[in-house]
Amino acid sequence: MTDQQVDEIIGALLRYGVLLSASVVGAGGVWYLLQYGFAPPGYHVFRGEPEYLRHLGGIVSGIPGFHCRRMIQLGIVLLIATPVARVAFSVAAFTLQRDRTYVVITLIVLAVLLFSLGGRA
């Protein structure tokens, strides 16, 4: 695999990742406004999000209670996952190119990202 091909795939990955997540956020957003459009907003004081909106497990589980805020949050998680997928793809690409130094470098970056996404801070 040449550097040029790697660039092409990374470009496509980023574009479709953003497109997909923006569509999910947009669809969830319309649903949210239809349901809560006339409710008073409460962003003047920080309370933090409810537990189920703070990690992937909580966002996707519990299909019966699946609602608009969960759907937007799912789109946001897809968006956060887009650069992570880009880094994961780079690990594969550098492996195919037998570029050991960069396999290690990319794995370090991936590890930091997975630590951040998986950690319960």
Added chain:
Amino acid sequence: MNVLELTALVGLVSVAAGCLGALTGLGGGVVITPAMVLLLGIDLHYAMGAALVSVIATSSGAASAYVREGFSNIRIGMFLEIATTIGAVCGAFAAAKISPSILGILFGVVLLHSAWITTRGRPAPRPGEHADSLAARLRLNGSFPTPEGPRSYNVSHVKTGFSLMFVAGAVSGLLGIGSGALKVVAMDRAMRIPFKVSTTTSNFMIGVTAAASAGIYLNRGYIDPGLTMPVVLGVLGGSMLGARLLPGAPTTTLRRVFALVVGALAVEMIYSAVTGKL
């Protein structure tokens, strides 16, 4: 004000920020947070969470084009991302421990720096320097397309650049911004990478840096779906609009206007922080 009206207002501010960000090349993320906090009275943490997510969207959207044009250097980006992601995780953890007024002052200082960078514009190209041995070993030296064919470049001061990238990552995690201005300084000033390569590679790195803090922001409950939705869609739409308008736009005037707006937000942000209004 109800949810519908607030969503429309936040969306409009985000479109304007995304559009100006694309036109001036600075990214809109840095103005979204102060605009939401100062104009709409939204809590700093919610604003930071929403802005950080929008930064991932615009960076990834723009990077997809630059990568294919061959300007961004993926090896430089990947190597420096070790520093920015670790910095971002440290910054995101620290953000919860630091009081909003200190964060506000820091935000103001970063805004002033951005305003200053914007007015300075594009630096003159310097004569090529000798690359350091680390750059050669890591194969950081590359080339980029010009109308006269590919032009190659060497990379200097790798260690200094790497350290500065840690700082850029920490600021990004601490304040929920892309800190593109700091990244360009590290690559353009310290590592002597050509300006166009610095800006596009910085853009390419911003998404990964922001994703590193976003996981922690999500866990902390900073990312509210109802507020983030208009910010992400607005900034994304605004930056696409900005990219369309770019060819015929009076960029020098726009840069001055943008610098003034950013400077005013900086002063207001510091004033609010010092008087304890954040």
